[in-house]
Each structure stands twice: as structure tokens, then as C-alpha cells.
Amino acid sequence: MILVSGLRKTFGEVVAVGDVSFAAEDGAITGLLGPNGAGKSTTLRMLYGLMAPEAGEVAVDGVDVQQDTMAAQERIGALPDTHALYPRLTGRENIRYFARLRGIPADVTEGRLDEFVRLLEMADFVDRRAKGYSHGERSRVLLARALIHEPRNVLLDEPTNGLDVMSTRRMRDLIRELRDRGCAVLFSSHIMQEVSLLCDHIVIVAAGRVVAAGSPGAIREAAGCEDLEDAFVRLTGPAEEPA
Amino acid sequence: MRSAAVVFRKELLDGLRDRRAFIAVLVSISIFPIVMLVMGRFAEGIQDELRNMELPVAGQENAPALVEWLAQQPGLEVTPAPEDPESAVRDREADLVLRIPADYQERFAEGRPAELELVADSSRTAGGAKAGRVTRLLESYGQEVAALRLVSRGISPMLIRPVAVERAEVFSSRRRTAFSALGFIPFFLLMNAFFGGMQIASDAIAGERERGSIEALLLNAVPARFLILGKWAAAAVFAVFLTLLGIGTCILVLRFMPGALNISPSVTDWGLVALIAIPLALFCSAIQVVLSTYAKSYKEAQTYFGYVAFLPMIPFFAVTFNWVEQGTWTAFIPILGQHLMILNVMAGEAVAAWELALAGLIALGAAAALLRFASGLFVRESVVFVR
Secondary structure, eight states: OEEEEEEEEEETTEEEEEEEEEEEOTTEEEEEEOOTTSSHHHHHHHHTTSSOOSEEEEEETTEETTTOHHHHHHTEEEEOTTOOOOTTSBHHHHHHHHHHHTTOOHHHHHHHHHHHHHHTTOTTTTTSBGGGOOHHHHHHHHHHHHHTTOOSEEEEESTTTTOOHHHHHHHHHHHHHHHHTTOEEEEEESOHHHHHHHOSEEEEEETTEEEEEEOHHHHHHHHTOSSHHHHHHHHHOTTOOOO | OHHHHHHHHHHHHHHHHOHHHHHHHHHHHHHHHHHHHHHHHHHHHHHHHHHTEEEEEEOGGGOHHHHHHHHHSTTEEEEEOOSSHHHHHHTTSOSEEEEOOTTHHHHHHHTSOOOOEEEEOTTSHHHHHHHHHHHHHHHHHHHHHHHHHHHHTTOOGGGGOOOOOOOOOOSOHHHHHHHTGGGHHHHHHHHHHHHTTHHHHIIIIIHHHHHTHHHHHTTSSOOHHHHHHHHHHHHHHHHHHHHHHHHHHHHHHHHHOSSOOSOOOOHHHHHHHHHHHHHHHHHHHHHHHHHHHHOSSHHHHHHHHHHHTTTTHHHHHHHHTTOSOOOTGGGGSTTHHHHHHHHHHHTTOOOOHHHHHHHHHHHHHHHHHHHHHHHHHHTOHHHHHOO
């Protein structure tokens, strides 16, 4: 469960996040939806404690991220938007490295690793160095790495960005499975369809503010549109892309 | 602490797999001994030539006594001169030629200075050294003749030597060797200590930022100080390894270097050198860590290292050109202190245990402060996210 209230972050003159509040419940998929430059990544960075908000607070399972960053991070599994692996390590070594940093016993790590290799169909490449990975291969390793400590709260920054159809489907299945296990899943996207397919709860941000929040149905209703994409366009305003 | 060990192992593995970089480091440490060996052989070659030289003399018939005296000198063979001494020397057919003018005998007999002409090319190392030896020989011949002339007139030759200068050198010959010819040893070792960890530090820290993997790394509920500590430890292990490798190379160079420098440090001496150099390697790795944390990319880090590359050279020049007086305080300035202490060990002088320990502690303390600073910097928003 992630509770966000009144987040604000500026970079000089630029207001990246003006006022963002929402909740990502356990056992639900929450979509943070917004056009490029709406402040999604900045919001997530404050959620996992890498950026300090100027105002507002974030609580992960009741732990204040600012006051106890380490304890909050222990409850979080996150896929930041940089999508980078260590090129000279194999996929397996990349995942193992983070598991060890998290202090997970080796035998537990190996068991989970095998599980992920099966689940994400990584057997073909997981023992190769990450340098030559395709985009899809990299994403799968990144995801397994972010989830190796079985976090209760999962934050994914544009997880399907640039993935092909098969990889995207695999990703969606995994996100649903995490929800079914009772995790709070929060993922950001600028693709309406994806969010409407997956999410139980949608938070639409534009220019650093929450412009609408609720179930897909509630959002359609609030915008007065039949189609969710129309609702998105109406709510986020015309061509709001400072990029 | 456990997580620092995890980071350490990962970075070490990562660094060892970075083959190209690893080989570059190995090459850079082996170049110096090779240069030294070549220079040593060259110097010995000149010594050999001097000990057994030929002296072409033109106009031998003009001064038979002198020629005979020269021919009696050990390691000197008087040979006939080429047709045109100047062009022979210019064309490198001869290193030098002594020319005795036709009026030599006449001036000699009249008691006027008899001129001798030495044709040489001082731009050539061998020519300059040989000309020096021949000049000294001719001067001593002149003094011998002068003494004989005075004796024949009933005057003691001592009269024209009103003072006799005797030099009592307190700078031991081993020390002189250590401070001149062996000045390269501390310099070379400190360069290794300084640059040994560079590759790992810049890849593990600046490279981590450049690739963007830092963001995910910082999400693992591991305090930054442990991440920095692990990365530093990996860099430091490389620096220490290269320093020890450098000591090994020095031992080999000294053993096989021709032209005996008549200095052979004992095993204990080399052990002391290692004890002096290792804390410095740890300190230098901490400098690399700080610079790498500032740098946005691997290349930028390398540029910063270029700026500080002169640091290990300062003591080298300071000692070579006598800028600093060695005192108690000098031992405690990182790099300079270690340079001087290594020289002292090479010179066969005692280094006080407390001095060694204190210098080591100062280097380690400075390293700790630098790492603390780097830890704060590493997680600063502007450092993590500005790319």
C-alpha cells in the first residue's frame, strides 16, 4: 500500500510535480497515466526515495519514505526508467547481485531465480553476458531483478516501453499475477490502452497535477466520454508535451 | 558491511572481465622497467667504450714523447688519424681526433704553452665522454711536465699547489645512488599506487552513472556509504596489487640491471617499502573514487585523472631539484612522505616505526574522509539524475 499526499518537486523554474496525491492499494493495479513530461518519473523517484519532495509525503506500508528511506525501500521493488544492466555480467549475475545486496540467502535466491527463468522464459539467454541482450531480453532480466526480493509494493516506470507484443503480454501476465498475490502494483505509462487493459485504478497526471483518478468507468464518466482514450485526451489538455 | 562486501565482489569480477582495461594497466606498469633496462644497457655501453677507447692522433711525429705517454695509459690505444679529422668526426667515422700541430715541439722547447687540438662532437654522448677523458689525461700530462720543469730548476712543485682540497663527503655513496639513479623507484611505485585503481573506480562509479544503472542500484535499501566502500575496496585491491607488482618489477630490474648500481635492498627493505606504499594506494584509490563520483561519464573521469596525474610527480621533482628539506614533517604529507621514506629505505637508512605507522594512519584517515565525502555526493539528486 502506497499513500502519496501533496507531492511537489521543482527544478529551478520548472514545476515537474505540482501537487500529486493518490493511493495504490494492496491487491490492485494502479496506473499512473500521463503524457510525456507530465511528471510521472519524477513522482516515482520520490516514491522510491531517490528524490526528496519539496512538499508532501509518501508512505509505503505506513513507513515514511523521507524519514526512513531504507525501511521503505525494503518494502519496494522498482523498475526505474533507465533500464540498465551491467553489461559484463550475465543476466543471472545481474539478478543475483541485487538479491545479495538485499541480503537474501543464496539458496532462496537460486530457487526464485529458477522460477523467474521459467516464468519469463529466460533460459536461452540468462547465462549470457548482458552486453548483447535485445530490448525484450533486457526487460525480462530487469523485471526479475526488481522482484527477486518478493516486494509487497511494485513500482514500474514505463515497463512495456519499446517491447514487442509477446514481451508485453508476458509483462502483463506477470503484473496481474503480482496483483493476485496481494501486491500493490503501481505502473506508469503514457499508453492509454495498456492502462485500460490492466488497471483497477487509474491516476491521470498532466503538467505535474492529478487531473482525474478512479476506476476506468469512473474516469469515463467524469470526463463525459464513452471512450477512455477520448477521456484521456480531454483531461490532459491539448498537446501538453514539454518533453 | 555485508552489502559492502557484495559490492566489492561484484566490482572486482566486473573489473577483471574488463580485459582491455586490465591489459592496458599491465602494459603501463611494464613499460617503465623496460625503459630502465634499455637505458642501463646504454649507459653501460658508454662505460665500456670509455674503458677501452681508441684515440686517433694526427701529427704523431710532432710529439713522440707525448704519444708514447698516451700509449702507456691503460685502456687507451693510440691509432693513426684519418686524412681529414674534421670531416671524419662529422661523418661519425671517428668519435674524436687529437691533432698535434707542427710547431708543438718548438713551443714546448721554448717553454710556451704548446697547443693541442681535440676534434670532437659533443652532441654525441660517446664523443663528449671520450673528449672529457682525453682532456683530463692531457692536463695530468701537463702537470707532470710542469713538475719536472720546476724540479730541474730546483723548485719544489709543492710551491705551485698552495692549497690542497680534500672533500669529506657525508652523503653516503649508497644514499647518493638512491637519490639519483634510484629516484625512479619511489616514483614508479607511487605512480602504480596512484593509478592502479583508476580503471575500476571510474567504471564502477562514473560508468555506473553513465549507464544509468545507478538508479536501480540505489533502490536496494543499502546505505550509500556501503556502496562507496565496496567500490573503493575493489579499486584499492587493484591499486595494492599493482603496487606489489611494481615492487616485484623493481626487484627484477635491480637484479638484472647492468652497470651495478651497487645497491641491493634486502627482503626486509622491500617489505618496508610495501608497508609504506600500501596505505598510500588506499588513499589514492579514495581520490579516484571522489573524482569518479564527480564525473558524469567514464571519459570525464579519465579527464579528471589527467588533471591529478602530476601529483605523484611533485615529490619526484621536489627531491630531484632539492625543493624540500627532509624533516620530520615531510613524512606526514601523503605522497611526498611516502616518496621520501621509500628513498630512505633504498638508501639503507632506518625509518622509524612510529613514523611509518603515523604516515600510514594519516593516509588512511584522509582516505576515510574522502570516502565519507564521496558517499554523500554519490546519492545527491544532482549527481544521480543529471546525465
